Amino acid sequence: MIEFLLNGQPRRCEATPDTSVLELLRDTLGQTGTKEGCATGDCGACTVAIGERDDQGTLRYQAANACITPAHQLNGRALVTVEGLARGDALHPAQAAMVACHASQCGFCTPGIVMSLFTLHEEQQRAPAPLTAARLEATLGGNLCRCTGYRPIRDAAMTMGDYPDPAVRVWEPSAPEGNSVKEGEKPESARPAFPSKESGFIQPASLEALIAERRAHPEAPLVAGGTDLWLEVTQRLARFPRVVDLTRVPALQHIEPTTLDDGRQGWWIGGAVTYARLEPLLAEHYPAFEHLLHRLGSAQVRNRGTLGGNIANASPIGDTPPVLLALGSRLWLAGPGDGEGGSGEEVVERELPLDEFFLDYKRTELRPGEVIRAIFLPHPQPERELRIWKLSKRREDDISAVLGAFTWRLDDGVMRDVRLAFGGMAATPKRALAAEAALEGHAPTPAAFAAARPALETDFQPMSDVRGSADYRRLSAANLLERLRLVVSQRDQLDNNSHGSREVMLHAYAH
Structure with a gap:
């Protein structure tokens, strides 16, 4: 049984474990304003807003792709769809602006665009800030429209503030009814740890409960954001009789400062922490990494996708693993105590360098029943540089053909602690150890990088696929290695003269 608020009204629904929010809306509840476009989370036609209360008790809405969001994750939360925005004939500012700017033509993508603008408007009401080009790009990057050319949609976004907010916010929770979610409560506190074991969608409320479930049903897939797993349902028509949800486990939701045994300082990033929650930390300490997230996926994807999921998925073209390999990250794993030195009902935890995690295509060091509890992100060192370059067919919301992540430091003009990691070049995300060795201890001269190029050839045997040939x-x-040479050489020159810096290649982004 799923209990949630739909446009402010309590709803109770039955659904199979592999039901999406989109299926629940259209097939069960008859709410057909939300459209299905791609069913892969790319086009944004199915965008809805999911509300959760933050630590201050404020209900905050985030855009999500309904087609790849598990319906049971609505349990104890608030869902807003395009049907719930207007108050009679009084349109929501997002709707009024779209009408005034003639921003809808065929109309199929319009509900999703309106919902993305709704979440932007709600954030503006909570924390007013300039609507910059970068911010609009981040908001609308996950909504495709073949008719309008986007200019009128942008105009609508810029003029939303000119229209009055409805006096009655019909999507907000109404008076509590029965044992449904109560206004003022954190939604999670109103729900039991397991909404319905009979439903097959299990939502553990603690790490111990999660590991107990993994011990009993190690074959059941784990879901956090669902941005990859739910494609098995929508594209391959897979059916999951049992699914384990990670989003209600507090131990997987923390971002905590820490110091490792080797003295390195940094943060443990919980395995179910979303990219959206991680962005402020990266923006402050790793701007290049934060910038990458805007090419990793849309706002809808970043609101739901997790760092732990990107690693556990073990895709050779995952965007974050090469960066974490270059930074020297570690994993904190937790699993059942059966075998491997443990016994009984205990939870066994261990740490592992990320370098040792990926074994082969989609194969990792995770033992049966283990989960990624947290990822160690080291604190940046002022003397170390980080560069990340992604090659893909589209700028927005596309999978990498090749991604390179490089870290190093210059010590008296010599490269030290060189780490070169690539995605898309092997069966797993992988460091270029031979190329690293060729550069370690050498000045960033053309000769040194010329020696590293044949070493790079020995590091990888890439495959050919639709995103690019092996050649x-x-x-x-x-070429990315050559770009690195130009950057390092330039940096070396800046250390010895007062000339300004210029990026080797222009960023694709306008900002």
Whole structure:
């Protein structure tokens, strides 16, 4: 049984474990304003807003792709769809602005665009800030429209503030009814740890309960954001009789400062922490990493996708693992105490360098029943540089053909602690150890990088697929290495003179 608020009204629904929010809306509840476009989380036609209360008790809405969001994750939360915005004939500012700016033509994508603008408007009401080009790009980057050319949609976004907010916010919770979610409560506190074991969708409320479930049903897939797992349902028509949800486990939701045994300082990032929650930390300490997230996926994806999921998925073209490999990250794993030195009902935890985690294509060091509890992100060192470059067919919301992440430091003009990591070049995200060795201890001269190029050839045997041939990937990786040489050489020159810096290649982004 799923209990949630739909446009401010309590709802109770039955659903199978593999039901999406979109299916629940259209097939069960008859709410057909939300459209299905791609069913992969790319087009944004199915965008809805999901509300949760923050630590201050404020209900905050985030855009999500309904087609790949598990319906049971609505339990104890608030859902707003395009049907719930207007108050009679009084349109929501997002709707009024879209009408006034003639921003809808065929109309199929319009509900999703309106909902993305709704979440932007709600955030503006909570924390007013300039609507910059970068912010609009981040808000609307996950909504595709073939008719309008986007200009009138942008105009609508810029003029939303000119229209009055409805006096009655019909999507907000109404008076509590029965044992439904109560206004003022954190939604999670109104729900039991397991909404319905009979439903097959299990929502543990503690790490111990999660590991107990993994011990009993190690075959059941784990879901956090669902941005990859739910494609098995929508594209391959898979059916999951049992699913384990990670989003209600507090131990997987923390971002905590820490100091490792080797003295390195940093943060443990919980395995179910979303990219959206991680962005402020990266923006402050790793701007290049934060910038990458805007090419990793849309706002809808970043609101739901998790760092732990990107790692556990073990895709050779996952965007974050190469960066974490370059930074020297570690994993904190937790699993059942059966075997491997444990016994009984205990939870066994261990740490592992990320370098040792990926074994082969989609194969990792995770033992049966283990989960990624947290990822160690080291604190940046002022003397170390980080560069991340992603090659993909589209700028927005696309999978990498090749991604390179590079860290190093210059010590008296010599490169030290060189770490070069790539995605898309092997069966797993992988460091280029031979190329690293060729550069370690050398000045960033053309000769040193010329020696690193054949070493790079020995590091990888890339495959050919729809995103690029093996030859393209080898050439691209070598070109990224050359780009690194230009950046390091320039940096070395800046350390010895007062000339300004200029980026080797212009960013694709306008900002």
